[in-house]
Amino acid sequence: MSSDYSARHLSVLEGLEAVRKRPGMYIGSTDSRGLMHCLWEIIDNSVDEALGGYGDQIEIVLHADQSVEVRDHARGIPVDIEPKTGLSGVEVVFTKLHAGGKFGGGSYAASGGLHGVGASVVNALSERLDVEVDRGGKTYAMSFHRGEPGIFADTGEPTPDAPFTPFEKQSELRVIGKTKRGVTGTRIRYWADRQIFTKGAQFQAEELLGRARQTAFLIKGLGIHIRDETVEEPTEAMFRYEGGISEFVDYLAGDTALTDTWRLTGSGTFTETVPVLSPSGTMVATEVEREAEVDIALRWGTGYETVMRSFVNIIATPKGGTHQLGFDQGLLKFLRAQVEQNARRLKVGTDKLEKDDVLAGLTAVLTVRLAEPQFEGQTKEILGTPAVRAIVANVVTKELKERFASTKRDDKAQTALVLEKIVSEMKSRISARTHKETQRRKNALENSSLPAKLVDCRSGNLESSELFIVEGDSALGTAKLARDSSYQALLPIRGKILNVQKASVSDMLSNAECASIIQVIGAGSGRSFDLDAARYGKIILMSDADVDGAHIRTLLLTLFFRYMRPLIEAGRVFAAVPPLHRVIVINPGSKPNETIYTYSEAELHAVLSDLKRTGKKHQEPIQRYKGLGEMDADQLATTTMDRRHRTLRRVRVEDAESAGRIFELLMGNDVAPRKEFIVDSSDRLSRESIDV
Structure with a gap:
């Protein structure tokens, strides 16, 4: 801890210093991946507001000075005094670990934030962080330097190098302007601390665009605007989708559709025992009832690739978890039962479906919403809430049962196609295991001898x-x-x-x-x-x-x-x-001529210019290779096949x-x-x- 930290904030900084010493525990790593994780923490706070129905627009700006700014038009961070700490809501959110509207429930029925550490961790790992809040007709502002609140003496554009004065006696949430009645929102701009992040760490614009597009699919009607000023010519992108996850499935699917995009929705309740802070300040184990809402969009295509995306409260879970296990379990159990019922028509005998047979050609988006989900770690890549598995499996079974029992012509035709496809995949798998090659290749590759x-x-x-x-x-x-x-x-x-x-x-x-x-x-x-x-x-x-x-x-x-x-x-x-040209340089006297191969027009012009500058002559005309057959064996070996000289891409x-x-x-x-x-x-x- 640096010597200029004031005694008043030692308690605040005590927790944040732990973040600075062990950043990997909170953001996974200190390279570009960790830098992007910090950005997701800030963006997800705005997304959670939109998920709750507050604000329909988020703006993200990657500034040329390597800072990043996130703006929303939601409720705005609370600015009143929090009674336990005596600090403003803004300061509590950005300086206290495990504090905020999502920790312990209350302000959010379902959110991606769970541990109440996102904003404070980003603040701890930033050389400078500025926050502005529109609320109650006023605009409030506060700045932080590596987690400590204070004031930067900017003389022009804000910069982390500006002189910084920490608050010594009492923090000040400054009022810097007025807003129209009803206007609320939050603006956060921060500069990542280069003492923490590795030298090559950079914001990944393509990854940001992909995440923004994904979020816009998941929250119907939410607009996300991105401006990248880190490139020579600034670029902008805007995402807004009114369709939801059905559109997401259509976007992800890369093969020809076998079925329409089906929507499976439902919910279930479960109880869990959680520690709750009592008025006396002790943690008491309390049994609470939770509700989990499940929304799934899926379709089968003619291909064999599986595209699966799973989310909990809009947060991606790339490594799955209990919700994805429930989806796989419900899908496999139901389709196994359907195949058994139609075994004679499908000619399957006693063979059983496996998960890969069912997932072949499937594109699916699985979303689950619940209060205080249990994730494995702050990076939230795996859902751990056990009860969600059975709830998702029940929703999948119930909804598919209705679909397969439907008397509509389209539904009957599409469900028949699905059964035929998964049985075909099963037969192909069994054939491959038995005969060392798939049934798909059997006719074409019937002859075991290699081509003549x-x-x-x-x-x-x-x-x-x-x-x-x-x-x-x-x-x-x-x-x-x-x-x-x-x-x-x-x-x-x-x-x-x-x-x-x-x-x-x-x-x-x-x-x-x-x-x-x-x-x-x-x-x-x-x-x-x-x-x-x-x-x-x-x-x-x-x-x-x-x-x-x-x-x-x-x-x-x-x-x-x-x-x-x-x-x-x-x-x-x-x-x-292979080369495009062969230039033979004529050497004087008995010295053998030199052969130069060039691989592009630009390289040829560069070689000819160099020969002209040095006064060397070359044979005319220059040979232009149109095909490999125009080369003799020595030329092809030297330029294209000999490991010592060739170039491969x-x-x-x-x-x-x-x-x-x-x-x-x-x-x-x-x-x-x-x-x-x-x-x-x-x-x-x-x-x-x-x-x-």
């Missing part, structure tokens, strides 16, 4: 082996001579393979090129893909350096992303980088959800969004870069 066109390598060492997928037979001939046969295998493909984003699974498997690729890699496809069974350590896509080559590479990447994604996630898929998936939407946009069935994207992006492309 595969030029395999001699080495059985997985780590060193490489499979080159080569465009065309002409390139294959050159590549055979250029490769190192001990560890480099070649598989030629004819032109452009099927666009699997548009095609069905059966169409993909009946396509000879797709089936050959799956068979040669040897690890299966879709849900049954086994990364450990892959026959090669690296998969390298080697296509021509022209527009057609880029298209072929895109089609191949679509196949890998959709049916063999673990290969990409493991970093085992690469794109070869590793294909990565930073955000699978975002990547899925891009693949659907660029390669899917819906033409209108793709046309709009091409038109909007056309100004970014120079005509010279188009190979025509």
Whole structure:
């Protein structure tokens, strides 16, 4: 604790100093993730107000000076004196751990805040925090320096470097203006303390946008406005949705719908024993009755990926918890019963559904609202309230029973499709386990021998082996001579393979090129893909350096992303980088000429400028490679295949959800969004870069 802290606030700072010494206990880490967690704490306070029906607009500004500001138009933090401490409500919220409207209930029926430490933790970990409150026709203000209240002597724009004077005898909640009658709200701006956070910690704008969009989906009618001033050209985004979690499911789903989006709602009560502070100041174990409200939106699609999002009082629980266990339990139990009732029609025999069969192709958003939920830790990633499990399971069972018993034509058709899909998934799983391959691949890959066109390598060492997928037979001939046969295998493909984003699974498997690729890699496809069974350590896509080559590479990447994604996630898929030009530099006398390969027009111009500057000559015309077949074996080996000289581009998936939407946009069935994207992006492309 620094020496300028006044004695009056030693008791206040005692708790906050513990936060500064062990920040990871409260925010998880001190890198960018912890920095974002602090921002979520402040935003979630405004969101909880909106959840309670107060305020329908939240503004977030990432300032250029690395501060962040959150504004809302809710009730405003209380400004009256809290009798036990003698401090204003504002000071209590920002300096006392386990204090606030959410701790112990009262002001909020359901909220994301539980422990009453969010705002005070952010204050403790901020070099400066300013808060303004509109309430009762006045605007109140207070500032803090690393948790201690006082006044900054600003001479212009507020900055944490301004001289700071702590309050010595009594804190002052300043009145700095007046507001119109009925205008309320809170504005908080803070500068994260660089003594606490690591040097590279930064606010993640994309993560903020994703969280804001998610929150707007979860609270119907709430508008969230974000302005990012940390970039050269400030950007703005606005999110507001009137649909709710049904719209959220439609947004998350990346495959073709098999059913409409179904809404399952209900509630249940439970009792729990909690410690309650008595008037005498002691904690007394008291049995209280709670109500849990459940709201679920879900739909099945034709794909096999599962997209699941769960929330408790608008707070995301990425690691699940009792509510998600209840959802899985209720869904599996009910659908097992339905399959057993229709066993003869579905031809299932005595086989039983498993959870993966039911979840295949499912997109679901699960939300639960209850007072004082039990989370595992301040980061709130797992719900621990035990009684919620049975309540969610009962709601799922009851609502689905009504849906499956409905006599409406659409409901009957869609429930039949769901049963057929999950039974198909079950049969596919059983077939894969029994025959070492899924039923989906059975017809296409019936022959166990490898394709005749595969030029395999001699080495059985997985780590060193490489499979080159080569465009065309002409390139294959050159590549055979250029490769190192001990560890480099070649598989030629004819032109452009099927666009699997548009095609069905059966169409993909009946396509000879797709089936050959799956068979040669040897690890299966879709849900049954086994990364450990892959026959090669690296998969390298080697296509021509022209527009057609880029298209072929895109089609191949679509196949890998959709049916063999673990290969990409493991970093085992690469794109070869063949050169575009060969420049032969003429050396004087008997000195041999020098060969320079360039990989872009800009690099070629740079090389030619450098030769001109140094007075060196080069052979004309400069060779421009249109295809791999134009190179001889030595050139291909040197530039593209020899590990000592080649360049490879590793294909990565930073955000699978975002990547899925891009693949659907660029390669899917819906033409209108793709046309709009091409038109909007056309100004970014120079005509010279188009190979025509």
